[in-house]
Structure formats: C-alpha cells, structure tokens
Amino acid sequence: MFTAAIFDMDGLLLDSERVIMRAWCESAAEAGMDLSQADFIKVVGASASESRTRLSQMLGGGKQFEAVRSRAQSRLLAQSALGFPLKPGALRLLSLLQERRIPCAVASSTGVSEVRRRLAKAGMLDFFKAIAGGDEVRDAKPDPAVYLLAAERLGVAPAQCLAFEDTDHGARAAHAAGIPVIVIPDLRAHDFSAAFMHLASLEHAFEHLDRWF
Secondary structure: OOOEEEEOOEOOOEOOHHHHHHHHHHHHHHOOOOOOHHHHHOOOOOOHHHHHHHHHHHHOOHHHHHHHHHHHHHHHHHHHHHOOOEOOOHHHHHHHHHHOOOOEEEEOOOOHHHHHHHHHHOOOHHHOOEEEOHHHOOOOOOOOHHHHHHHHHHOOOHHHEEEEEOOHHHHHHHHHOOOOEEEOOOOOOOOOOOOOEEOOOHHHHHHHHHHHO
16 A cells, blocks of 8 residues: 555646647747657657757757747747646546545656646646656656655655656656556557556546555
C-alpha cells in the first residue's frame, strides 16, 4: 500500500501536449518551414535544452528555431489564458484520492509558477499538497531530482509514493528516485519494462485504488 501520489502534469493531468504540438507545427508552417507532428513527437518529454537542440536541427538552425518559438509562444499564451483541457479521469481520480486523505504532489518539467497557473486555471490546484517544477532542479527528467523534491515536500519516503507518468523520460525519473510508477502514454507509446503497471488512461486507475491506497 502507498501513502502518497505524485503526478506529472502535461500529457497526464492536462491534455496540453497536443495543443503545444499543434502550436509549433502551425507556427513552423506560417514561417515557411516544415515541422510534422511525427517529428515533434520525438521531443515530447525531453528537457528544454534537449528539445531546443532537436528542434533546431529539424528546423534548420537556431535562428529558425527562435522564429518558430516566438510564434508558438504567442499561440500558447492565448491558449493558456483559456486553460488546457483535462485528461479523462483526472478530476475524478484526484477527488477519490482526496476522499481517502492521500496527499498528492506534482513533479513536472514545466516551471513551478506555470504549473501552479495551469492547475489553478483547470480547477486542480487545491488537490495538491506540494508542487515541484523543472526550474527548481539542476537536471531535468530522466534525472530523479524533481521527483525527489516532490516527495521531500510531501514529507513521504519515495518508496511510499506512487507516481503517474505519460513519458519514458518521466517514468525513468520516477523509477530512479525509487518511486514505483504507473505509465499512461499520451502522444508516444512507451514500453517501460520497470513500470509498476501500464494503463490506457487515468480512468483505468479507479479499479485499482483499493490495492494501491
């Protein structure tokens, strides 16, 4: 039995990865460059520096990357003001954990202030006792630092937490932190063999809660 839960945010609680991908691909097209969804998916879950390197290569250089990023950021600012859609089952799962008095945290590669803003916009912020963002640690996922920070802020030993992730980088980060991880793929299929369990969506987690918590 676990005593706490730690969640990734983008692609796991919020259906934001598709919005971000569309913003980048449409912005590239506007700038006269080709960036397919299949290419963009290759950077999903990567750190900011790794994403920059890969996208710069795909777009033809740093100057082209900056041009597309500027357009994409404008699109995403407008979307952020509206809020990102929730992933199926996210709100109900958090509500059920709250009813069971299971403390929850977010461990995200996104900066902590943006995590708080997105969760607040989605009506989810109050479900979380702790938040750890990618700008608070030196090394990004798959390094375990952000998960260790989330567990520390919860005041719970990593092994007593259960993590929920949608990317390979995130799953490896949780595992490296000593946290069993449920993998629920979003844009990319992942076969992380060390996962505690693979699920098709958060909705499939409901039937397991009595065994987990």
